[in-house]
Structures are given as structure tokens and as C-alpha cells.
Amino acid sequence: xxxxxxxxxxxxxxxxxxxxxxxxxxxxxxxxxxxx
Amino acid sequence: xxxxxxxxxxxxxxxxxxxxxxxxxxxxxxxxxxxxxxxxxxxxxxxxxxxxxxxxxxxxxxxxxxxxxxxxxxxxxxxxxxxxxxxxxxxxxxxxxxxxxxxxxxxxxxxxxxxxxxxxxxxxxxxxxxxxxxxxxxxxxxxxxxxxxxxxxxxxxxxxxxxxxxxxxxxxxxxxxxxxxxxxxxxxxxxxxxxxxxxxxxxxxxxxxxxxxxxxxxxxxxxxxxxxxx
Numbered sequence: 001x002x003x004x005x006x007x008x009x010x011x012x013x014x015x016x017x018x019x020x021x022x023x024x025x026x027x028x029x030x031x032x033x034x035x036x
Numbered sequence: 037x038x039x040x041x042x043x044x045x046x047x048x049x050x051x052x053x054x055x056x057x058x059x060x061x062x063x064x065x066x067x068x069x070x071x072x073x074x075x076x077x078x079x080x081x082x083x084x085x086x087x088x089x090x091x092x093x094x095x096x097x098x099x100x101x102x103x104x105x106x107x108x109x110x111x112x113x114x115x116x117x118x119x120x121x122x123x124x125x126x127x128x129x130x131x132x133x134x135x136x137x138x139x140x141x142x143x144x145x146x147x148x149x150x151x152x153x154x155x156x157x158x159x160x161x162x163x164x165x166x167x168x169x170x171x172x173x174x175x176x177x178x179x180x181x182x183x184x185x186x187x188x189x190x191x192x193x194x195x196x197x198x199x200x201x202x203x204x205x206x207x208x209x210x211x212x213x214x215x216x217x218x219x220x221x222x223x224x225x226x227x228x229x230x231x232x233x234x235x236x237x238x239x240x241x242x243x244x245x246x247x248x249x250x251x252x253x254x255x256x257x258x259x260x261x262x263x264x265x266x
Contacts, residue, residue, distance in 0.1 A: 012117025015046060016053055023054035027061025034090050
């Protein structure tokens, strides 16, 4: 149970770090797409 | 936590946070375009140069799209581990401060723009200032959640219980179920007694009370006298 909980916490950190990086990349892509 | 729920909340977390930071990035880049042309643009005959094409759409999409994604993240995201709901606010202000400093030291017209540098300081204070007001415990509560999903449901449906489990559950619930309160009230007023009996019968008919619970509740409502009369 403890290992599972720790795993979930690490998972949440990795997921959110990846989301931030992907979001910034997405923002740049959308910017370039809109600006032509 | 059930796997489908974990997957659903993970998707909301990823989409919400990625959308939020995509919006912030769009705002940041749109602002740079405006800075590069002197810091102001517009239409309507006020003497402002026209904005670069698509900048208003970019800024609106970044602001409202990013805001909607931030709400999605805060409301539907994972409830444990890192909670970054407040992060977009300092990120927005500090991003703008970066632009003020960069273009303040090297404005489009050359020289040094003291006004923009002052704005940069103000934005740093707005973005980072609140962080220095928080103590360690508040930081932890703000950015991290120790919430854990319950390991098993608090109540199991009656249909899935063995007769022994039903009896144990009935025994455990007798003292806490609403019929006990109803019994006390009914002992004072015959009209309330009838109402409480009807309520208990309705709960029994609806399957909310087991046969054992129904019998005990009825006995409590009617009191010791009911048993003696039969």
C-alpha cells in the first residue's frame, strides 16, 4: 500500500511536469500556426 | 483508486495543465510582438499603430483558453500529489516581467526605457511577492496534497452480503439509523408516531432497511407495550 501511494505521488509529479513541457511546446506551435 | 477514475483524472490533469501553459505561452509571445512595436497598438483612430495581424486572437485564445484549462485542472484533476492550481498566476506575472526587463533594457527605439523597467519590478513583486509571504507549512499545503483514495467503499450494497453480514450490519446500524430519533419523537405525539411508522415502512419497502432493521425500528417506535399486547 505504501509503495503504491509513493508510486502514485511520483506518477503525479511526472505527469504534471510532462504536461507543463507539452503545454509550452503546444503554445509555441499554436503561436506559429496562427501567425503563419 | 479505481483504474478508470485514475485514468480519467490523469487525462483532465494533463489536458488542463498543458492547456493552461499553452495559453500562458501564447500570451507571453503575443505580448512580445506588441513590445517589439513600441508597447502599444490598436484601432479606432487614437494614433496607435495597428496591431500585428492575429495578435488579438492569439491573446484572447491564450487568456480564455488557458483560463478554462486552469479551471478544468483545478476542478477535475488528480487530488493527490502535486497541486499546481496557483502556479499560473506567478508564471503569468513573471513572464510579463521578463518582457518588461528585456525590452526595457533594449527598447525598439534604442536607449533605455525606465518606465518599462519600473513595470518589470512591479510585475516581479506581484508575481514573486506572495511566495515570500508563505511559510513552509502553507507552501506544502498549497503545492502538495496528501489526499489518499479510500481503500474500499464505506458501504457495500445489501445484495452482496451474506445473511450473517446482513445481521451484523443490522445490529451495527440500529443505534444510528434515523428510526431511533423518530422513535423518541413519536413517543411524544401520536401523529408523529404514525408518520414515523409510515416512514420506516417506506424505507423498508424501498430496500433501505433490512427485515431485521425494520423489525427493530418498529419495535422501538411502538415501545415495550407493543410486545406485551401481542
